[in-house]
Amino acid sequence: MSVRLRSVLDLPPPMREQVQRQFAAARKAVTALGDELRLMRLREERERLVLAMLKQLEYLNLACLFEREYRFHPERLWRLDLFSQPYRLGIELHGGLHDGARGRHIRGKGFMGDREKMNAAAERGITVLEYWPQAIADGSAAAQVQRILEERT
Numbered sequence: 074m075s076v077r078l079r080s081v082l083d084l085p086p087p088m089r090e091q092v093q094r095q096f097a098a099a100r101k102a103v104t105a106l107g108d109e110l111r112l113m114r115l116r117e118e119r120e121r122l123v124l125a126m127l128k129q130l131e132y133l134n135l136a137c138l139f140e141r142e143y144r145f146h147p148e149r150l151w152r153l154d155l156f157s158q159p160y161r162l163g164i165e166l167h168g169g170l171h172d173g174a175r176g177r178h179i180r181g182k183g184f185m186g187d188r189e190k191m192n193a194a195a196e197r198g199i200t201v202l203e204y205w206p207q208a209i210a211d212g213s214a215a216a217q218v219q220r221i222l223e224e225r226t
Contacts, residue, residue, distance in 0.1 A: 115168055122166040122209055123154055129215035130155075135222060139164070145199060151190045153201065160225050163194055163201040164218065166209070 130136040143156030153163035208214040
């Protein structure tokens with residue numbers, strides 16, 4: 074005679090608890106893997122944006138003025154994607170704009186953290202320009218950087 078189980082609740086209590094613990098551990102592992110994959114995609118997207126921006130600045134003979142991943146704060150680990158020391162000009166490149174609740178820059182904590190970082194840069198005399206993929210793709214970001222650098226020379 075075989076017994077057909079319809080749910081975990083049909084198991085005896087000790088076995089049910091064991092299955093529930095294993096399921097919770099598996100769900101936690103899958104969630105962690107999903108988070109890591111999402112972070113990898115975001116890093117790759119940011120790298121593509123930085124390279125595209127540097128390519129445009131190179132075309133304008135301005136790339137030599139910028140360094141990547143510049144750490145501007147002595148205590149915090151804050152970095153600017155691109156930074157020009159002689160002009161005190163930083164560039165921050167944001168990933169895609171998200172219309173859902175998963176976008177970092179539209180949630181309270183992420184948005185406030187970004188403002189804290191930008192204010193700290195301003196406190197140190199750094200002008201920070203923030204761009205999104207569309208501004209890089211249509212060339213308006215590089216054009217604005219060029220105008221600002223020409224104005225400051």
